[in-house]
């Protein structure tokens with residue numbers, strides 16, 4: 262397998278090996294937190310240990326980092342693949358430097374959000390991280406599938422990542438709010454996020470079927486160009502690679 266194919270696999274491997282197992286534990290602890298709180302409200306003695314809340318939050322923080330990381334890995338692959346293929350650096354080096362800076366700034370903003378305490382700074386860093394993801398997502402080379410946005414791995418992936426960033430930014434509000442308003446907002450938004458993650462499992466696996474290996478790319482492109490799914494067509498041999506001198 263070529264280096265390019267291995268780099269493509271980095272994103273799905275991280276999603277399957279890190280994000281989804283983490284998500285399972287976070288959701289399990291979330292259900293326990295809720296059950297424990299409801300039992301306490303009814304005055305019942307709960308068998309669920311009081312540490313489940315802490316575990317949910319600690320692993321939830323890791324989950325936010327992992328989801329944003331996994332989304333950035335996929336975006337980086339698509340964007341830099343396009344830069345190399347179309348020799349963008351030779352034409353507009355400033356654009357490439359700016360894109361590199363955006364990746365660094367997004368990671369720095371997320372790191373700052375992890376440590377920020379004040380409401381203002383949490384809002385600022387959450388907004389900057391979200392903006393970074395969205396702007397990077399608008400770059401050339403990303404397969405957005407805008408005409409079928411409701412099935413798009415890109416749109417639901419970015420939305421899920423934004424919801425994780427929001428969950429991290431409102432973390433202290435959930436505890437401080439005596440009316441449970443933030444807690445209920447958190448439950449609704451993150452139930453949607455959970456559905457989006459399940460969708461990512463489906464659309465991501467579908468993407469793996471659609472993306473050709475590096476050596477197959479020129480042939481597969483011909484299949485799309487000639488619309489071989491609807492009419493007979495002939496696939497030409499790819500031009501031979503130049504012999505080393």
Ligand code: HEM
Pocket residue numbers: 287288291292294295298313314315317318321322324325425428429432435436444447448451452454455
């Ligand atoms: C898909 C992922 C997630 C789901 C489905 C989820 C769902 C829930 C649920 C059902 C509760 C219990 C609410 C109740 O007491 O009735 C909860 C509590 C909470 N969640 Fe999440 N959550 C997720 C991710 C996160 C993340 C990423 C964070 C922050 C980093 C977070 C922070 C919190 C906090 C601070 C609480 C309150 C815990 C406590 O009362 O001790 N959650 N979540």
Ligand code: HEM
Pocket residue numbers: 272273276277280328331332335336339403404405414415417418419421422458461462464465466468469472
């Ligand atoms: C945590 C959940 C996930 C998130 C947030 C996520 C997010 C993203 C994003 C933002 C992209 C770039 C846009 C695109 O090219 O479509 C992408 C690409 C991709 N994802 Fe995911 N993804 C997730 C899970 C998965 C899973 C589970 C798989 C496969 C098992 C997968 C396979 C792929 C593939 C193959 C691509 C590249 C498509 C291309 O370059 O054309 N993803 N993902």
